Amino acid sequence: xxxxxxxxxxxxxxxxxxxxxxxxxxxxxxxxxxxxxxxxxxxxxxxxxxxxxxxxxxxxxxxxxxxxxxxxxxxxxxxxxxxxxxxxxxxxxxxxxxxxxxxxxxxxxxxxxxxxxxxxxxxxxxxxxxxxxxxxxxxxxxxxxxxxxxxxxxxxxxxxxxxxxxxxxxxxxxxxxxxxxxxxxxxxxxxxxxxxxxxxxxxxxxxxxxxxxxxxxxxxxxxxxxxxxxxxxxxxxxxxxxxxxxxxxxxxxxxxxxxxxxxxxxxxxxxxxxxxxxx
Ligand SMILES: [Zn+2]
Numbered sequence: 001x002x003x004x005x006x007x008x009x010x011x012x013x014x015x016x017x018x019x020x021x022x023x024x025x026x027x028x029x030x031x032x033x034x035x036x037x038x039x040x041x042x043x044x045x046x047x048x049x050x051x052x053x054x055x056x057x058x059x060x061x062x063x064x065x066x067x068x069x070x071x072x073x074x075x076x077x078x079x080x081x082x083x084x085x086x087x088x089x090x091x092x093x094x095x096x097x098x099x100x101x102x103x104x105x106x107x108x109x110x111x112x113x114x115x116x117x118x119x120x121x122x123x124x125x126x127x128x129x130x131x132x133x134x135x136x137x138x139x140x141x142x143x144x145x146x147x148x149x150x151x152x153x154x155x156x157x158x159x160x161x162x163x164x165x166x167x168x169x170x171x172x173x174x175x176x177x178x179x180x181x182x183x184x185x186x187x188x189x190x191x192x193x194x195x196x197x198x199x200x201x202x203x204x205x206x207x208x209x210x211x212x213x214x215x216x217x218x219x220x221x222x223x224x225x226x227x228x229x230x231x232x233x234x235x236x237x238x239x240x241x242x243x244x245x246x247x248x249x250x251x252x253x254x255x256x257x258x259x260x261x262x263x264x265x266x267x268x269x270x271x272x273x274x275x276x277x278x279x
Contacts, residue, residue, distance in 0.1 A: 018088035024067035024096075024155045025263045026254060027076075027089055028271070031059040035080040042076050047255060048132065050208055053139065053271050060271065062209070064257035065091055067155060067167055096167075098157035107197065107242035108161045114196060121195045128190050128203060129211055129253040137186040138206040141269035143230060144262075145181050145214060145250045146237070148173040152247075154260035160242075169258045170213065170251030175237035177218050177246045182231050184212050184250075184265070189226040189234075198249070199241025202234045212261070215249040216241050 021027045029040075030052065040047040040061045052058035063076055069091050076087040110118060152172040159165055175181075183204055190211070191203035200217035218238025222228065239246040252261040 018073055018090035020090045020092055021063075021065050022092055022094035023065055023069045023071070024094070024258070024260050025065055026259045026267050027063040027065065028267050029061045029063060029076065029087065031061070032057065034059050034078070035082075038078055038080040040076060040078050043074065045255065045257075047076070048209060050136075053136075053268075054274075062254055062267075063089070064254040064259045065089070066257050067169070094155065096155040096157060097153070098159070099152065099168075100159045100162070101244050102161055103242050103244055105161065108164045110196070118196045121197075125191070125203075126256075128205075129256050131205075132209050132255075133205060133207050136207040137188070138208075138210060138268070139186065140230060141272045142184045142265040143182070144173075144265075145184050145212075146173050146175060146179060146248060148175055148179070148248075150174075150262075154251075154262070170215070170249045171261050173237075173248040173250060175246060175248045177236070177238045179237040179248070180233045181214050181217065181235050181237055181248055183228045183234055185230050187212070187228050189222045189224050189228060192220050192222055192224050192226075195241065197242045199243070200235065200238065201241075204228055204234075209255045211253040213249075213251040213253065215251070216243050216247060218246075 038049060040049055042063050047061050047063060050060050052060050071091050071093050073088050074091050078085045150171055151174045152168055154168060154171050156168040158168055185206050187204035187206040189202060190205045191201060195201050198215040200220050202214045202220060202222060204212045214234055216238055217235040219236040221233055221235045237248045250261055252259055252264045
């Protein structure tokens with residue numbers, strides 16, 4: 001028998017109008033009930049429907065809003081056999097800062113051989129981030145990769161050596177070379193190697209399209225395939241790759257999109273609030 005459709009959260013969205021979401025951040029949709037054949041899409045992207053981590057009667061969907069999104073209304077579409085619902089998101093530009101950075105010229109204008117390498121590394125990374133594993137490892141709230149000052153937030157508009165325009169795709173933590181870097185949740189190591197821009201890098205798959213990334217390390221202490229527990233030391237911070245000084249660059253890839261990692265942590269961790277204590 002078909003489930004009765006009662007998209008309570010979705011209905012409340014239509015009553016209250018569009019929800020404002022800053023580009024580069026994550027919107028979490030919660031469904032009290034959802035048809036078993038429902039599909040969620042945001043633009044051209046198919047968004048997985050996941051179990052709520054603490055409330056077995058609910059489902060959730062993480063909507064990653066790309067930093068390069070144009071401001072304005074964008075719709076999440078929930079379609080199912082007998083109809084569809086739309087949720088308006090009002091995308092805004094936020095108040096991201098800007099900064100100028102000086103790095104080695106070869107990290108801004110790589111030669112042909114280096115470009116070949118970066119292209120290969122980009123392809124490899126995109127293949128990883130585009131892979132969806134059903135097994136959930138994030139069964140608890142996320143923690144910070146280290147306790148330190150944030151020296152550059154996600155989303156800061158950047159100009160490298162007065163020539164290359166970019167934006168900051170993660171959060172930088174101040175860290176002297178050799179500071180331990182911790183896994184922010186349980187998962188599996190899917191990348192542990194040196195890369196041209198990211199330097200010594202570790203990427204962890206937390207399942208369900210969530211990946212965390214730890215860059216510019218001086219030393220990598222894990223290898224591909226390792227099963228990791230939250231808080232485990234993945235390596236030591238450093239200044240490998242494209243940097244102007246030692247720090248940890250921490251990033252989250254969600255459904256193939258870079259999102260503000262600490263904002264994502266906060267959104268996920270709210271799902272664990274008011275949860276009954278573990279038995
Ligand atoms: Zn960074």
